[in-house]
Amino acid sequence: MANSSSGDSVTDRLVRVLETFTPTRTAQTAAEIGRRAGLPSSSAHRIVGELVDSGLLERDDDRRVRIGMRLWELATRSSQALRLRQSAMPAMERVQARIREHTQLAILEQDEALFLERLSGPASGSNVTRVAGRLPLHASSSGLVLLAFGDHDLQERILSSPLPPLTRETITDPVALRRKLAEVRSLGHAVARGFIEAVSTGVAVPVRDETGQVVAALSVVLRRDAPVEPALVELHAGKREIERALGFRG
Amino acid sequence: MANSSSGDSVTDRLVRVLETFTPTRTAQTAAEIGRRAGLPSSSAHRIVGELVDSGLLERDDDRRVRIGMRLWELATRSSQALRLRQSAMPAMERVQARIREHTQLAILEQDEALFLERLSGPASGSNVTRVAGRLPLHASSSGLVLLAFGDHDLQERILSSPLPPLTRETITDPVALRRKLAEVRSLGHAVARGFIEAVSTGVAVPVRDETGQVVAALSVVLRRDAPVEPALVELHAGKREIERALGFRG
Numbered sequence: 001m002a003n004s005s006s007g008d009s010v011t012d013r014l015v016r017v018l019e020t021f022t023p024t025r026t027a028q029t030a031a032e033i034g035r036r037a038g039l040p041s042s043s044a045h046r047i048v049g050e051l052v053d054s055g056l057l058e059r060d061d062d063r064r065v066r067i068g069m070r071l072w073e074l075a076t077r078s079s080q081a082l083r084l085r086q087s088a089m090p091a092m093e094r095v096q097a098r099i100r101e102h103t104q105l106a107i108l109e110q111d112e113a114l115f116l117e118r119l120s121g122p123a124s125g126s127n128v129t130r131v132a133g134r135l136p137l138h139a140s141s142s143g144l145v146l147l148a149f150g151d152h153d154l155q156e157r158i159l160s161s162p163l164p165p166l167t168r169e170t171i172t173d174p175v176a177l178r179r180k181l182a183e184v185r186s187l188g189h190a191v192a193r194g195f196i197e198a199v200s201t202g203v204a205v206p207v208r209d210e211t212g213q214v215v216a217a218l219s220v221v222l223r224r225d226a227p228v229e230p231a232l233v234e235l236h237a238g239k240r241e242i243e244r245a246l247g248f249r250g
Numbered sequence: 251m252a253n254s255s256s257g258d259s260v261t262d263r264l265v266r267v268l269e270t271f272t273p274t275r276t277a278q279t280a281a282e283i284g285r286r287a288g289l290p291s292s293s294a295h296r297i298v299g300e301l302v303d304s305g306l307l308e309r310d311d312d313r314r315v316r317i318g319m320r321l322w323e324l325a326t327r328s329s330q331a332l333r334l335r336q337s338a339m340p341a342m343e344r345v346q347a348r349i350r351e352h353t354q355l356a357i358l359e360q361d362e363a364l365f366l367e368r369l370s371g372p373a374s375g376s377n378v379t380r381v382a383g384r385l386p387l388h389a390s391s392s393g394l395v396l397l398a399f400g401d402h403d404l405q406e407r408i409l410s411s412p413l414p415p416l417t418r419e420t421i422t423d424p425v426a427l428r429r430k431l432a433e434v435r436s437l438g439h440a441v442a443r444g445f446i447e448a449v450s451t452g453v454a455v456p457v458r459d460e461t462g463q464v465v466a467a468l469s470v471v472l473r474r475d476a477p478v479e480p481a482l483v484e485l486h487a488g489k490r491e492i493e494r495a496l497g498f499r500g
Contacts, residue, residue, distance in 0.1 A: 010260045011300040021328035050261040055360070058330075067329045069359045075325035077382035078271035079317045080308075086381065090372060093343065109319045110305070122340060131336070132327035 013039060017047055018067075023130050027064040081107075084216060085116045087245040088207070091238035092119050095220065098234050102127045102221040106142035106204075108150060109134070111158065113143040113217065126199050127221045138163045138177055139170045141192040141202030142217035148184035149206050149214035155181065169194035189235065190217075191228055199224050205235045210247030218242065263289060267297055268317075273380050277314040331357075334466060334496075335366045338457070341491035342369050345470065345484045352377045352471040353488075355457075356392035358400060359384070361408065363393040363467065376449050377471045388413045388427055389420045391442040391452030392467035398434035399456050399464035405431065419444035439485065440467075441478055449474050455485045460497030468492065 016037040020028060028036075034044025048065055051057040055070035076082050088105045096103040096119040103120075106113040112134040120127070129135065137143035137158055147158060163172040171177045184190045192202040204219035218239050220231045243250060266287040270278060278286070284294025298315055301307040305320035326332050338355045346353040346369040353370075356363040362384040370377070379385065387393035387408055397408060413422045421427045434440045442452040454469035468489050470481045493500060 009300050009304075011264075011297075011304045011306070014261075014264065015304045015306065015324070018324040021324070023327050026328040026330075026333070047261075050259050054259075054261045054265045056261070056265065067325060069329070069331055069357065069364060071325045072329045072331040073359065073364055073382050073384075074265070074268040074271070075317060075321045076331075077273050077380070078276040079319070079322045080276075081319055081322040081326075082381055083276070089369070093369070097347075107319065109323065114319060114323055119339070119343070130327070131332055132323050134323075 013037070013043070013047060014051075017044075017051070021067050023133060027060045027066045029063050030065070033065075081116050084246075088117065088216070088218070088242045091241035091245075092117060092218070094241075095218070095234045095238040096121060099220050099222075099231050101125060101223075101226075101231075102129065104129055104142065104219045104221070105207075106135075106140075106146065106217045106219065107215065108137075108146045108154075111137065111154065113137060113140050113146055115142070116216070125221065125223045126197055128196060129221070135196065136164070136166070138172075139166050139192065139195045140219075141190040141195075141204035142219045144180065144184050144190035144192060145204040145206050145217040145219075146214070148181040148190065166196050167194055167198050169198065171195065189232060194224060201226065201228065203228055203231045203235060205232075205239045207239050207242050207246070208248045208250060209243075210249075212248065212250065215246070216242075263287070263293070263297060264301075267294075267301070271317050273383060277310045277316045279313050280315070283315075331366050337495040338367065338466070338468065338492045341488035341495075342367060342468070344491075345468070345488040346371060348484050349470050349472075349481050351375060351473075351476075351481075352379065354379055354392065354469045354471070356385075356390075356396065356454075356467045356469065357465065358387075358396040358404075361387065361404065363387055363390050363396055365392070366466070375471065375473045376447055378446060379471070385446065386414070386416070388422075389416050389442065389445045390469075391440040391445075391454035392469045394430065394434050394440035394442060395454040395456050395467040395469075396464070398431040398440065416446050417444055417448050419448065421445065439482060444474060451476065451478065453478055453481045453485060455482075455489045457489050457492050458496070458498045458500060459493075460499075462498065462500065465496070466492075 020033050020036040030045045030048040034041050055068050057065040058068040092103050100121050102124045105117040106115045114134050115129050118129050137147040159174045165172050189205045201222045201224050204217045206214040207216040209215045270283050270286040280295045280298040284291050305318050307315040308318040342353050350371050352374045355367045356365045364384050365379050368379050387397040409424045415422050439455045451472045451474050454467045456464040457466040459465045
C-alpha cells in the first residue's frame with residue numbers, strides 16, 4: 001500500500017491504530033488514537049474516518065470510536081484461532097464443569113502466551129487472564145508449556161531476555177528457568193504456583209496437532225493450595241480429546 | 251489513507267482482501283486473493299506482502315496466506331463482540347447443559363444476524379450456524395427476534411427486499427412476515443420450524459442491554475419436532491441472567 005511521507009506503510013499505520021485499543025481502553029476519540037499511535041492529528045482523523053466508513057471501526061457517540069463488529073467478523077470467521085478454539089471447546093467445557101475453575105487455551109504469539117479462550121464458573125477463583133489477552137512465557141503455566149516444547153531459538157531468546165517478576169515467586173533467573181523447562185518436558189505438564197498472582201496456581205499441559213507439534217497449552221487456574229492432581233487428570237483427558245479433534249494420532 | 255489510482259481508499263482494498271477469506275476458504279495465494287478482491291495482481295502481491303509483514307496475515311507455506319493470530323487478537327481484545335459474549339457465556343453454558351442442543355448468541359449486523367457464539371454438545375442435532383457466521387433475518391429465529399425488535403426503517407427495508415427461501419417453509423411473503431414479526435413481539439420469542447433446515451426448529455428470545463434496547467438474540471436449535479416449551483423456559487432464564495450482567499433492570 002502507499003507509503004506515507006514518514007516512510008511507514010499504510011498497513012503499519014493501520015496496525016498502530018488498532019493497537020491503541022486494549023481490553024481496558026475500548027473507546028477513544030480520533031485525537032486520542034493519533035496521540036497514542038504517534039500519528040499527526042490530520043492523518044489520525046482521516047484514517048479513523050475511513051475505518052468508520054468501511055465498518056472496521058464503529059462510532060460510539062459523535063466523538064469516540066470502537067472496534068467494529070465487522071472487523072471482529074472478518075478477523076474471526078476464517079481464523080486459525082476459531083478453528084483451534086472450536087476443536088477445544090467440548091473438552092474445555094468438560095474440564096471446567098469438573099474442576100469448576102478457570103479453564104484456558106493459549107497459543108504462542110510473538111514470544112508471549114496469547115489466550116484464545118477462557119471458561120469460568122461463578123465459583124472460580126482469582127484470574128488475570130482474558131480472551132485475546134497475553135501473559136509472559138516465563139511466568140504463566142501455559143507459557144512455560146509453550147516455551148518448554150517450543151523451538152531452541154525461542155528458548156534461547158527468552159532465556160537471554162530480562163525475566164521480569166510478576167510476584168515474588170516468578171522465576172527470574174535463567175538457570176532456574178532452564179531447569180524448570182526441563183522439568184516441564186519430563187513431566188509433560190507445568191505447575192506455576194504463585195508466579196502470576198500469589199493467590200493462585202496455574203497448571204498446564206501441551207496440545208499437539210496432527211503433525212505432532214505442540215500448538216497450544218490447555219490450563220486451569222486453581223486456588224494456590226488446591227491439590228494439583230485432580231486437575232492434571234482432567235487436563236490430560238481434555239488434551240487427548242482436543243488432540244483427537246485436531247487429528248493427532250499419538 | 252492514500253487513494254489508489256482506481257479511486258478506492260487503501261482501507262477499502264484492505265476490507266476487500268479480508269472479505270475473500272471465509273469459513274470454508276481459510277488459506278489462499280496472493281493471486282487468488284487479487285482475483286477474488288478484484289485487484290490487479292501487482293497490487294494484490296504488494297498488499298498481501300505488507301499484511302504478512304505486519305502479522306495481520308500469516309504465510310501458510312511459501313504460497314498461501316491465512317488470517318493472522320495478530321489480526322484476531324487486535325480485532326477481539328477490545329471488541330463489543332467479546333464483551334457481549336463474555337456477559338452471555340455463563341447463561342449460555344447453563345442453557346446448553348440443560349437443553350443439550352446448540353445454544354447461540356446473535357446480533358444485528360448489516361441487515362443480517364451475526365453469530366457471536368455457538369455452544370454445542372456431542373449429542374446436538376443438525377445446525378448450519380457458525381461463530382462469526384451470518385443468517386438472514388427473515389429465516390432464522392435469531393433474525394426474526396432482531397428484526398421484530400429492530401427499528402422501523404430496518405423492518406421496512408427487509409419487508410421490501412426479496413425474501414429468498416432456504417427451505418420450503420421459509421417465510422417469503424412480506425405480509426406473512428409482517429404477521430410473524432407482530433407475533434414475535436407479542437409472545438416475546440420466535441419459533442422458526444424448518445425455516446433454515448427442514449430437520450430443525452430454531453427458538454430465540456431477545457436480550458436487552460442497560461438502556462432497554464434489544465442488542466442480541468439468545469437461541470437454541472432443536473430437532474424439528476422436539477417440544478419447544480422446555481427450551482423457552484431455559485432461554486427466558488438465560489436471557490434474564492445475561493440482561494442482569496449487561497445492567498438491564500427490566
